[in-house]
Amino acid sequence: MIQVEGLTKDYGARRAIDDIKFHAEKGEIVGFLGPNGAGKTTTMRILAGYMPATSGKAVVAGYDVMEDSIEVRRRVGYLPESVPLYTDMTVLDYLKYMGDLHGVANSIERAEDVLQQVDLSDRAETYIEYLSKGMRQRVGLAQALLHEPEVLILDEPTIGLDPAQIREVRALIQHIGKERTVLLSTHILAEAQTMCDRVLIINKGKIVAEDTAKNLEARLTTGGGRLSLRVKSKAKSLIPTLKALKGITDVELAQDGALLIETKPGVEVRPEVARTVIAENCDLLELRQHGMTLEEIFLELTAEPTTEG
Amino acid sequence: MRNVWIIARREYNAYFNSPIAYAMAAALLFSIGVLFAGDVYYSGIYPDFVPSVDRITQIAVAMLIFIMPALTMRLISDEARQGTLELLLTAPVNDGAVVVGKWLGGVLFTLTVLATTLIYPIMLNGMVQPPLDRGLLITGYLALVLFTMVFTALGVAISALFDNLVATFIATIGSFVALWYFIGIPGSLAGGAVAEVSRYMAFNRYFETMLRGAIELTGLVYYLSATAFFLILATLVLQSRRWR
Ligand SMILES: Nc1ncnc2c1ncn2[C@@H]1O[C@H](COP(=O)(O)OP(=O)(O)OP(=O)(O)O)[C@@H](O)[C@H]1O
Ligand SMILES: [Mg+2]
Numbered sequence: 001m002i003q004v005e006g007l008t009k010d011y012g013a014r015r016a017i018d019d020i021k022f023h024a025e026k027g028e029i030v031g032f033l034g035p036n037g038a039g040k041t042t043t044m045r046i047l048a049g050y051m052p053a054t055s056g057k058a059v060v061a062g063y064d065v066m067e068d069s070i071e072v073r074r075r076v077g078y079l080p081e082s083v084p085l086y087t088d089m090t091v092l093d094y095l096k097y098m099g100d101l102h103g104v105a106n107s108i109e110r111a112e113d114v115l116q117q118v119d120l121s122d123r124a125e126t127y128i129e130y131l132s133k134g135m136r137q138r139v140g141l142a143q144a145l146l147h148e149p150e151v152l153i154l155d156e157p158t159i160g161l162d163p164a165q166i167r168e169v170r171a172l173i174q175h176i177g178k179e180r181t182v183l184l185s186t187h188i189l190a191e192a193q194t195m196c197d198r199v200l201i202i203n204k205g206k207i208v209a210e211d212t213a214k215n216l217e218a219r220l221t222t223g224g225g226r227l228s229l230r231v232k233s234k235a236k237s238l239i240p241t242l243k244a245l246k247g248i249t250d251v252e253l254a255q256d257g258a259l260l261i262e263t264k265p266g267v268e269v270r271p272e273v274a275r276t277v278i279a280e281n282c283d284l285l286e287l288r289q290h291g292m293t294l295e296e297i298f299l300e301l302t303a304e305p306t307t308e309g
Numbered sequence: 310m311r312n313v314w315i316i317a318r319r320e321y322n323a324y325f326n327s328p329i330a331y332a333m334a335a336a337l338l339f340s341i342g343v344l345f346a347g348d349v350y351y352s353g354i355y356p357d358f359v360p361s362v363d364r365i366t367q368i369a370v371a372m373l374i375f376i377m378p379a380l381t382m383r384l385i386s387d388e389a390r391q392g393t394l395e396l397l398l399t400a401p402v403n404d405g406a407v408v409v410g411k412w413l414g415g416v417l418f419t420l421t422v423l424a425t426t427l428i429y430p431i432m433l434n435g436m437v438q439p440p441l442d443r444g445l446l447i448t449g450y451l452a453l454v455l456f457t458m459v460f461t462a463l464g465v466a467i468s469a470l471f472d473n474l475v476a477t478f479i480a481t482i483g484s485f486v487a488l489w490y491f492i493g494i495p496g497s498l499a500g501g502a503v504a505e506v507s508r509y510m511a512f513n514r515y516f517e518t519m520l521r522g523a524i525e526l527t528g529l530v531y532y533l534s535a536t537a538f539f540l541i542l543a544t545l546v547l548q549s550r551r552w553r
Contacts (some may be wrong), residue, residue, distance in 0.1 A: 048399045051551045074401040084392030088321075088326045100315045101400040160475075 001026050001049065001151055001181035002174065007041050007056035013190035016042040018205040019056070024198075027176035028152075030195040031196030031213075039205040040185040041081050044153050048078040061150045074102070077144035081185075083136055087129040091139055093122065094128060095146060095234070102147035114142040117172065131162040143168065145176070152176060168197050193217060217285035226290040228254070228259040229273060232283035235259055242281060245272055258286075312406040314337065315367065316397075320384065320414025327383075327397045333376045334422040337369065344368050349436065362430050362441055363520040366449040369426060370456055373419070374489055378481035379456070381464025382417060382474050384411040389472040398551065407467055408543045415461040423453055445522045452519035455532040460485055461511065462539035469546040485515060487512055 002024040009016045009265040017039035024030040032040045046053045047060055049069040058065045061075035088093075088096050092111055099107030115121045118138040124130065128139065135158050142151055157173065158166045173182060174195060186192050192199045193213045231238065235257060242251045242259070247267035252260045263269050270287060277284045326332040348360035388446050397407055427450075433459025434441045473479045495504050508514065510515040512535075515528030 045395075049396055050399050070401045070403070073399055076399070078399050080392065080395045080399075082392045082395075084395055086323075086393055087391070088323055097315070097319050098396065098400070100400055101312060101397075103401065272492075 001028075001061060002030075002183060003057075004047070005057050007043065007046065007058055008054050009039075009046060009051075010054045016205055016300055017202075020202075020205075020207055022200050022210065024181050024183055024208060026181055027178060029174065029182040031188065032202055033187070033189060033192040033199055034202035035187060037204075038196050038202045041048070041155055041203075042201060044078075044155050044183065044185060045080075047072075048076055048080075048153050049073040050078075054147075059255065060139045065238075074147070075150045077147065077149035077152045077231065079140045079144045079152075079154045079157055081123070083140040084102065085128045087127070088127050090127055091115065091131070092124040094139070095142060098143050099146045104147050107146075110146055113207040114145045117145065118142045119168065126267035134165050135164060137161055138165070138169070150180055150183045151301075152180055152184075154182065156185055156187075158186070184267040225263045225265075225267075227270065227273065228286070228290060229261060229277070229284075230286035231256070231259075231277060231287055234280075236284050238277065238280060238282060238289060241276055241288045242273065245269060245276065247272075310406075312402045313410040316402075316407060316410025317413035317417065321417050324380070324418040329379055329383075330418065333379050334425070337372050337376055337422055340372050341365055341368055341426050341429055344435070347537075349433075352437075356415060359437060360433055362433070362446050363448050365426065365429050365433075366453055366520055369423065369453060370489075373453075373456065374448065374485045375482060376389060377419060377460055377464060377543065378485060380477050381415050381461055382477040382481055383467055384465050385417055385468040385543075386474050388472050388478040390474065391552070395549075404547045405544045406542075408469070408540055409548055411468075412461055412543070415464065418482055419457045419461065423450070423457070437508045442522070445520075448457045448519045448522050451524070452516050455517065455519075455527060455529070456512070458536045459532050460488075462543065463488070466539050466543035466546055469543050469550065479515055497536070 004134045005021065005242070007019050007020040008018055020039075020043060022030070032043070034040050036236065047065060049072045054067050063071040063075070065072050070086055079150050086097070088098065092115070093107070095111035095114065096107045099110050104110050112124070115124055120135060120138050120140055120142065123135060128136065137157070141154070141157060152173075154173070158169050161169060170191075173184065175209075176182065177197075184195070186217065189278055193216065196213055198210070198212050199216050200207050229235075229238075229242075236253055238259065239251050239253065242248060242261060247264045247269045249262055249264055250262040254260050261269070261273065270289070274284060274287060277287075323478060345360070345365065348358075348364060352360050374540070388397060398404075417523045430446055430502065431439060464485060466482045467484065468477050471480065486491055489512055493514055495507040497508075498504070507532070509527075513526060518525055518528060
């Protein structure tokens with residue numbers, strides 16, 4: 001459904017994406033994970049037919065994005081990052097307008113359908129100007145679904161939503177992704193892992209890793225882990241005992257009174273740590289595995305080839 | 310074609326939600342109204358003075374030069390500023406259809422405003438004896454329609470150039486004034502080829518003839534081809550945005 005090869009885009013002298021190659025099949029949700037300025041939006045804009053690439057080739061839904069841009073646009077539902085909307089229109093008028101532009105028959109009924117899907121039916125007559133950020137996000141998503149596109153390109157679809165809405169939108173996207181191809185971008189590792197079948201990790205315009213969500217998780221947990229432990233009192237006295245445990249490489253007292261525990265790769269030490277704390281007669285308040293920052297993930301995922309080569 | 314109409318309709322309706330559009334319509338009606346009242350008052354004092362239609366069309370065009378930029382500036386600039394241009398440019402619509410749709414919406418709104426000014430000639434018709442010359446009225450308003458078509462097309466092209474409404478407004482007024490008042494000046498000063506071209510290019514010369522009741526074929530062709538030229542230019546500018 002999406003075939004990208006050697007895709008490169010320069011903004012003046014700045015190279016935003018560099019020789020990108022990937023593919024996405026029907027029924028697959030592919031995540032673009034990367035930090036700010038990685039080139040996620042740039043890639044998605046090219047695939048949505050918004051702007052041409054400097055070089056390379058991209059085929060979406062069977063059509064070349066440069067040569068048959070209009071045909072591609074007919075088959076792609078696109079949610080731009082900034083969620084632009086005509087604020088001077090009501091939700092329903094807006095969706096009808098976008099539906100008409102996409103050649104949707106019965107655009108009003110279709111607009112009502114997608115509003116139901118994103119749970120906004122009660123706001124159909126509200127001017128978009130007066131919607132909250134999360135509601136606008138959902139109107140944007142509704143717009144992308146209007147013409148039942150084969151391919152959905154969603155640039156940070158859950159940003160600005162509250163936790164309940166995030167869950168709903170994720171469920172909606174996963175439902176849609178069963179029969180369609182979804183390409184979505186995010187900064188959040190956990191989001192990429194829970195929603196996507198496959199994750200492409202992009203940094204500084206290059207794809208640095210590509211794997212299934214499952215493999216990715218395995219690759220990440222083989223690296224060393226970090227725990228933070230909070231006890232009611234006597235934190236310092238625990239350090240020597242914890243250090244002696246198998247699988248723990250280092251223990252430090254952080255400024256806020258928590259203990260930071262470094263562990264060996266792939267070893268689960270949490271049960272043992274908890275038992276130790278209890279045995280030492282300390283009151284356990286919190287024991288938490290630290291998520292990795294995106295920077296750490298890149299280091300982790302890109303370390304192997306460089307140490308070998 | 311269908312897309313042109315869809316975009317034009319949304320654009321036309323959007324004007325009715327915009328305070329600027331109402332202000333501009335009011336300014337046009339008011340200024341013509343003041344002049345009209347003055348003429349009627351004058352004719353009461355000096356029976357030799359007969360108010361006429363071309364006075365109304367003349368003030369209308371002078372006002373439009375300054376009012377239309379406020380109407381055309383938003384057509385593309387505002388979408389660029391708000392980011393909605395990204396929606397339009399990723400919809401399955403030709404860039405040309407986007408431009409023509411925007412242009413048509415703008416033209417139709419301006420013509421709606423102009424149509425309301427018809428109340429003055431209609432009132433005048435009831436006051437003067439013999440009644441107004443219908444032919445003059447028709448060619449006068451036809452001239453205004455042609456004017457609206459050309460200058461809206463230019464307005465769209467300039468609107469595609471900038472993301473900033475103020476920049477668009479100033480550039481549009483500047484080019485309207487240049488095209489209307491200055492392009493014919495060399496033609497009225499000197500002779501030779503340059504003067505010939507400048508005379509041919511002077512929009513206001515053809516306009517004047519139409520106000521006097523005559524329709525020149527050259528004038529008609531010139532207005533229509535200038536409209537087409539500006540629409541093509543606007544399409545190219547819009548296309549070039551994709552490369553930025
Ligand atoms: N219109 C533009 N003109 C010039 N440079 C641009 C433009 N858009 C993006 N860039 C540059 O291209 C690079 C990639 O930007 P892009 O917006 O694709 O990143 P991103 O991965 O979407 O980041 P974010 O997570 O912040 O949305 C950045 O260095 C950015 O400064
Ligand atoms: Mg982005």
